[in-house]
Amino acid sequence: MPPEPLTSDEEAVMRALGRMMVVLPRRLDADLTRDERMSLSEYSALRHLSEAPGHRMRMSALAGACDMSLSGMTRLAGKLESLGQLERVRCEQDARGLEAVLTDKGLARLREAWPTHLRSVRRHVFDHLAELDLHTLAAALGKMGSGC
Template sequence: MSTTDHPQPLTPEEEAVMRALGRFLIVVPRALDADLTREQRMSASEYSVLRQLSEAPGQMLRMSELASACDMSLSGMTRLAAKLESHGHLRRIRCQEDARGANAVLTEGGLTRLREAWPTHLASVRRHIFDHLGDLDLSRLAAAFAAMS
């Protein structure tokens, strides 16, 4: 018998968590993006690309890996990379191992831009997320979120 044949109804507490989580997943990313856009003229997607590259070995990732890390389609990443490249924040180079692929490489200008935007992002994350968590066990919360993904 499948678990969908006779699903167990949610308790009122589970229903409250589900509704709050659903709202969180919509509202918080928009709020983080709005803060970066307003204060830095940078989207959360742009910030995410620069952050991922800054943390990668050699500050370089294959475009398909970068798209996956940023939860974007490859075509969406290609458009965003072109924009960031036009601003001097990254370079795209051919993969040495596979000439059909391309790598994105963070430039000094991109790293500088990330460092400029970081305080805004940090303040936004604190204001929209951590200021509301009080004394919750953050290690357990992080483990629970990791188990869901």
């Protein structure tokens, strides 16, 4: 039996989601780049490290959290390390692996960029969701993101 076609409302949602997945990261990145001279990838890496126990994560876990390849994360970590915002150290449990560790300078830089990012998120996301039940929306997006 063939699948049921999408309704016009379902088709509109799919097209809007597809467009949003392309446009939103670009807009958030553009705001951070313009106002903070920081990419969204840099901000994301610093944010994930700031939320991790001991402000440290295995490089592979940080790459996954930032939805980056390990080689891309290695390049990004090199840049952040050159800026003094993170350090790469050998894992205590597995000397073959590396961990990224957020420095005090990196945490300060994240805190400095946070207001710009917050304004950008409000303008590009939440200003458009005033009439929606955010709890229900978050649950639905969470399910989509986890593959359920």
